Amino acid sequence: MSSSNYPNQEFDPKAAEGPWSSGLCDCFSDCSTCCLTYWCPWITxxxxxxxxxxxxxxxxVNCALYFIIAWLTGCSCLLSCGYRSRMRHQYMLKDSPCGDCLVHVFCELCALCQEYRELKSRGFDMSLGWQGNLEKQNKGLAMASTAPVVEGGMTR
Known part of the structure; x- marks a missing residue:
């Protein structure tokens, strides 16, 4: 399958993938997330x-589902690795340091912390949830559109 912009090159979707904003073991850069995840990973x-x-x-609902799966099976990674994959595809992140399921099986808490930090670095206030972030964004856009326009710049 070739791209019309690059007629002689094969399209490689991984070529557009970028790095994560933080490493898998960068927990000390955000101690509050690390502590939350250690004590209550279902909330993260x-x-x-x-x-x-x-x-x-x-x-x-997601917290409860994670908690129940962890309590019944001890394999909450079965649920969380799927979300890592979806997040990687949404934000075009590299599949590193290894596959999503392996990261969650062997480093569940570190993986959750990394994903949480990634969303925070992309501007999400994680405590607000999706709707709260939308409202915050819309409020910011509304305030920007009603800001006074200064013509001519500063003069002495």
Missing amino acids: FGRIAEIVDQGSSSCG
Whole structure:
């Protein structure tokens, strides 16, 4: 399959992928997220899932689902690795340091922390959820459109 912009080159979707904003083990750069994830990983997961789902599922439902799966099976990574994959595709992130499922199986808490930091670095206030972030964004746009226009710049 060739692209019309590059007729003699094969299209490689991985070529456009970029790096994560932080490393998998950069937990000390955000101690509050690290502590939240260590003590209540279901909350971290619920917040990530709500943003990745773009508000189609609630943080509370995702928290409960994660908690129940973790409690019954001890394999909450079965749920969380799918969200890592979806997030990577949404934001065109590299599949590193290894596959999504392997990262979650062997480093569940670090993976959740990295995903949480990534969304924060992209401007999300994780405590607000999807709807709260939309309202915050819309409020900012409304305020920018009603700001007074200064013509001519500054003069002495």
